Amino acid sequence: MNKETNETNVPCEVTAKKVVGILPCSGACNVGMVTTKCVTQLAQKNDNINFVCALGLPLGIEGIVKNAKKSEYYIALNGCNVGCASKALKSINIQPDVEISVTDDIGIKKNKNYFDENGLAELEDKVNSIINRIK
Ligand code: SF4
Numbered sequence: 001m002n003k004e005t006n007e008t009n010v011p012c013e014v015t016a017k018k019v020v021g022i023l024p025c026s027g028a029c030n031v032g033m034v035t036t037k038c039v040t041q042l043a044q045k046n047d048n049i050n051f052v053c054a055l056g057l058p059l060g061i062e063g064i065v066k067n068a069k070k071s072e073y074y075i076a077l078n079g080c081n082v083g084c085a086s087k088a089l090k091s092i093n094i095q096p097d098v099e100i101s102v103t104d105d106i107g108i109k110k111n112k113n114y115f116d117e118n119g120l121a122e123l124e125d126k127v128n129s130i131i132n133r134i135k
Contacts, residue, residue, distance in 0.1 A: 020073045021072075022052065023074070027080070030114065033116075038127060052068045074094055078100065080102065
């Protein structure tokens with residue numbers, strides 16, 4: 001934590017942004033694809049996003065597990081209520097701080113159109129507001 005002074009020269013704490021680990025389920029359907037698209041968009045705009053490869057966690061891929069554990073806050077993005085991203089995180093004994101389901105929380109029906117981006121903007125807004133709250 002850095003110390004700085006404000007306009008009145010009173011020392012104040014400057015807190016570094018928390019590293020936010022976001023796991024998309026990356027499922028083979030519209031809502032799964034939307035989770036991946038959401039993380040890629042947010043990771044481009046925020047330097048404190050740790051894009052975690054969810055599949056590597058239950059497989060015990062050392063580098064991916066190590067990378068995931070660098071995060072200080074975890075958001076699991078699930079396409080549907082099967083909750084694969086949440087389960088992947090729990091498989092390495094990390095409880096997600098926030099779990100989102102695109103079907104349940106945004107109200108998008110699952111289909112096989114991988115280019116269907118319905119719900120993407122809403123999901124981005126939802127995750128953005130969480131990221132802004134925890135900075
Ligand atoms: S959470 Fe749903 S959409 Fe995502 S991978 Fe699992 S079953 Fe597929």
